[in-house]
Amino acid sequence: MKGYPIPLVPGPVSVPEAIRAAYGIDFGSSDMEGDFFDLYGDVEGKLQDLLDTKNDVVIQSGEGMLALWGALKSALAPRSRVLAVAAGVFGYGFAEMARSLGHDVAIVGFEYDEIPDVERVVERIEAYRPDLVTAVHCETPSGTLARLDGIGHAAREAGALFCVDFVSSGGGVPLSVDGEAIDLGLLGSQKVLSLPPDLAVTTVSDRAWEAIGRVGYVGYDALAPWKEVPACRLLPYTHNWQALEALRLSLEALAAEGKEAVFERHRSVAARCREGLRALGVELHPREEAFCSPTVTAARVPQGWSWSDLDGALREEGLVCGGSYGPLEGKVFRLGHMGSQARPELVDKALEVLGKRLRRL
Structure with a gap:
């Protein structure tokens, strides 16, 4: 594995x-x-x-x-x-x-x-x-x-x-x-x-x-x-x-971290993730940011990419995220910033990798 x-x-x-x-x-x-x-x-x-x-x-x-x-x-x-x-x-x-x-x-x-x-x-x-x-x-x-x-x-x-x-x-x-x-x-x-x-x-x-x-x-x-x-x-x-x-x-x-601090960590990391995606020209899903969860960010697969191709390209750079299911399968991908993964440095690395691959296209 x-x-x-x-x-x-x-x-x-x-x-x-x-x-x-x-x-x-x-x-x-x-x-x-x-x-x-x-x-x-x-x-x-x-x-x-x-x-x-x-x-x-x-x-x-x-x-x-x-x-x-x-x-x-x-x-x-x-x-x-x-x-x-x-x-x-x-x-x-x-x-x-x-x-x-x-x-x-x-x-x-x-x-x-x-x-x-x-x-x-x-x-x-x-x-x-x-x-x-x-x-x-x-x-x-x-x-x-x-x-x-x-x-x-x-x-x-x-x-x-x-x-x-x-x-x-x-x-x-x-x-x-x-x-x-x-x-x-x-x-x-x-x-x-x-x-x-x-x-x-x-x-x-x-x-x-x-x-x-x-x-x-x-x-x-x-x-x-x-x-x-x-x-x-x-x-x-x-x-x-x-x-x-x-x-x-x-x-x-x-x-030990404190409940309010945990909630704020998730909220701030999610906001950082969504802001970074928008800066890369990636469209969020849902478009209404008030609907977005602090624990996971969903985004539309960028134009010119299939999800399978994008997933493969990101994995080559060491980044693994998730696709979606049902009516959103192949149209949406997701970054899970929850629990141990709700860290700004992790999201920053993901955005850097995603930007690198999008620029290549």
Whole structure:
């Protein structure tokens, strides 16, 4: 596997050496050692602080998509009504996931260069009366960051749960799980937390636990068995102790830097990236900068290039970034400045390489 000196893939991000060191520790079995449960409780508390929530936090072994599937399967009774708020690949994907599970799904949809209009979403909630509302905070393939203001409270008033994918934004931008009335908040370890794709994190409100108890779903991705962890000192499967220790180190580093400083680092690096792209004549996606995420910048593939050719040219210079998916495939490329990659010197090197290749054309 080839490595690249300028890593700006929008996840999995590069893993700092201090965090990688945790994977070399020879821990015992997480099923039998009290130390593991102490660590789990400590990490849960740190995640609660980072995400501004008093809700329980479930930490499962698996990539971030595990949290999405687990939330839908655990909290929805058969033939539930789901309203998907969609403005990108993952928003529309949430709808398809719910449909595949046999639920009645409605979509309040927007274009891939937009963010959801909150007023329109609230009106649809009031009219449709769903059991669950899904939303995506950061649409990584589009480089957008949605506003959640009021959606969770409207869902609550309608008797619905509010499920939010903040896999690519959690920890990198201001977000209050409790303030936004999020019942199921979904996070992955491979983005701002700067770990390999080993852990799926879900914040679970009391309302969500009640629904989970009624549904009674069992399976590897089920949330129900985690309600009493770590208090019961019993796990549904052998956990990834090394990954949990790595997550502890990551959260300690973020806490030492300070949440506001972390948010400002992401914001300033993103602004630097977008300014540099404009200076090179590269068009941003979306064009409305207020829609852009602090954790990832999307841009249009420059005229005269195909994405495959541009990707190959940048890799020759040591820069690896990402293409996009769905309707944006081949049209948009992305720079992931999140977590360990939210560094101005890294973005400057990327812009230098991109400018060099564009000038050659």
